[in-house]
Amino acid sequence: MRYYSEYIQKEYYFKVGNECFITLNSSSGKSCGLLVNTIELQSGHFEEFISKASSELGQPVDKLTLKVVGAVSFIQLLKVRASNYAFESVKLVERFGNFEIIYFPSEGKLRVTKPEKEDNEPKIVKVLIVDDSKTIRNLLSRILSKSSRIEVVATAEKPSEVEELIKKFQPDVITLDIHMPEMNGVELLKLIQPKYNIPTIMITSVSIQEGPLVLEALDSGAFDYIQKPKMEEIQEVAPIMIEKVVEASKFKSVTKSVHQSSTRSMRSFNKDCTIVIGSSTGGTTALKDILSRLPNSIPPIVIVQHIPAVFSKAFADRINGICPFRVKEAEDGEPIVADTVYIAPGGMQMKIKQKHGKPFVEITDDAPVNRFKPSVDYLFDSCEKMASKENLIAVMLTGMGRDGAKGMKKLRDLGALTIAQNEESCVVFGMPKAVIELDGASYIVHKDEIADKMVELSVKFENKKAS
Numbered sequence: 265m266r267y268y269s270e271y272i273q274k275e276y277y278f279k280v281g282n283e284c285f286i287t288l289n290s291s292s293g294k295s296c297g298l299l300v301n302t303i304e305l306q307s308g309h310f311e312e313f314i315s316k317a318s319s320e321l322g323q324p325v326d327k328l329t330l331k332v333v334g335a336v337s338f339i340q341l342l343k344v345r346a347s348n349y350a351f352e353s354v355k356l357v358e359r360f361g362n363f364e365i366i367y368f369p370s371e372g373k374l375r376v377t378k379p380e381k382e383d384n385e386p387k388i389v390k391v392l393i394v395d396d397s398k399t400i401r402n403l404l405s406r407i408l409s410k411s412s413r414i415e416v417v418a419t420a421e422k423p424s425e426v427e428e429l430i431k432k433f434q435p436d437v438i439t440l441d442i443h444m445p446e447m448n449g450v451e452l453l454k455l456i457q458p459k460y461n462i463p464t465i466m467i468t469s470v471s472i473q474e475g476p477l478v479l480e481a482l483d484s485g486a487f488d489y490i491q492k493p494k495m496e497e498i499q500e501v502a503p504i505m506i507e508k509v510v511e512a513s514k515f516k517s518v519t520k521s522v523h524q525s526s527t528r529s530m531r532s533f534n535k536d537c538t539i540v541i542g543s544s545t546g547g548t549t550a551l552k553d554i555l556s557r558l559p560n561s562i563p564p565i566v567i568v569q570h571i572p573a574v575f576s577k578a579f580a581d582r583i584n585g586i587c588p589f590r591v592k593e594a595e596d597g598e599p600i601v602a603d604t605v606y607i608a609p610g611g612m613q614m615k616i617k618q619k620h621g622k623p624f625v626e627i628t629d630d631a632p633v634n635r636f637k638p639s640v641d642y643l644f645d646s647c648e649k650m651a652s653k654e655n656l657i658a659v660m661l662t663g664m665g666r667d668g669a670k671g672m673k674k675l676r677d678l679g680a681l682t683i684a685q686n687e688e689s690c691v692v693f694g695m696p697k698a699v700i701e702l703d704g705a706s707y708i709v710h711k712d713e714i715a716d717k718m719v720e721l722s723v724k725f726e727n728k729k730a731s
Contacts (some may be wrong), residue, residue, distance in 0.1 A: 394426055
């Protein structure tokens with residue numbers, strides 16, 4: 265939690281992008297502030313801030329004024345959260361794009377600049393919704409219309425209507441159902457993506473049958489996927505969906521591979537180490553590319569990919585089919601051994617435990633961390649003893665939010681060698697960026713060079729041991 269108060273510093277200056285700034289002001293004029301993103305809001309940081317600030321300011325909540333400055337997605341979410349408290353007053357200020365804040369906590373004052381020049385008139389994200397269900401089309405339209413940043417320009421019931429609507433409305437983002445008449449969403453994606461290159465979010469019911477199709481869509485250039493929402497989930501789902509659509513509108517095709525083919529590394533691993541990896545949006549494709557470049561024999565690799573429960577096994581099976589080593593969905597209690605990649609089961613938490621001096625997998629139903637289950641921080645936090653006593657390499661790949669950043673920083677401080685994917689090769693630079701900002705990355709590397717870097721770092725451990 266990036267917390268600001270007068271006891272730490274008299275004045276703060278920072279740029280705000282995909283975040284919002286929150287203050288609690290007391291009647292004496294003093295205040296406390298919080299810079300936070302959507303995912304952190306979902307994981308309880310707001311409630312923690314209220315408790316801490318109220319204590320520090322020495323006044324109950326009903327004597328405090330809440331002020332929020334940020335995009336409409338934050339405003340919508342915080343309206344709901346704020347309604348649980350009896351604040352003296354609430355002020356919600358919308359700001360689009362990137363803006364600057366100078367904050368004086370001892371005076372309870374904020375100076376908020378206008379957005380940077382290119383964002384003075386923020387671009388409205390035009391969305392085309394493609395779904396054969398009228399109910400889902402209406403529900404998606406209702407959710408996205410909560411943002412003044414988004415305009416649903418058209419909806420389509422059938423795939424045969426889509427190209428004409430693309431030409432007419434030139435959408436910035438498409439939401440695309442998996443199962444439709446005429447052809448499925450993946451087949452349609454493969455037709456329109458090469459022609460129009462429009463960021464596309466797949467809409468899925470998250471059934472086990474859809475797992476392979478969603479993964480195929482991601483391999484074919486889809487930006488991300490979203491579970492079909494239910495009417496009663498609108499308040500919680502809307503901010504996440506709005507954030508994904510806005511992020512998708514910024515997406516540009518990732519720079520072409522450094523290597524033109526997925527050439528397997530000719531170097532040999534020092535297998536006396538363990539590799540842990542975290543990833544989210546764009547991660548399924550990045551992991552496929554990285555794992556397919558590794559040598560035939562590898563040290564144990566343990567992965568948390570943000571993924572629904574029914575997709576994790578399908579993903580593991582898909583990668584297993586292209587790698588010479590074993591790739592599997594992790595099982596509770598199994599030993600962690602070389603030549604195996606363990607992928608966390610969706611909807612569960614995964615940690616590494618030691619039993620009789622040997623590592624093994626522990627799968628739990630513990631609560632989400634940073635809103636995620638599985639969570640990268642949950643895995644990384646379980647590796648702290650390994651980082652200080654054993655050879656550990658931690659890798660952070662593409663994804664939204666900050667899950668894993670704090671955990672990776674701790675691992676680096678304890679002696680692990682750490683790699684963050686560079687911005688150029690990320691679908692979304694959020695998670696690697698958060699690691700870099702905390703100085704948690706030993707190396708910042710293009711996706712197509714990460715496999716070789718992992719091999720290189722494993723040999724560093726070996727050389728260090730020999731010396």
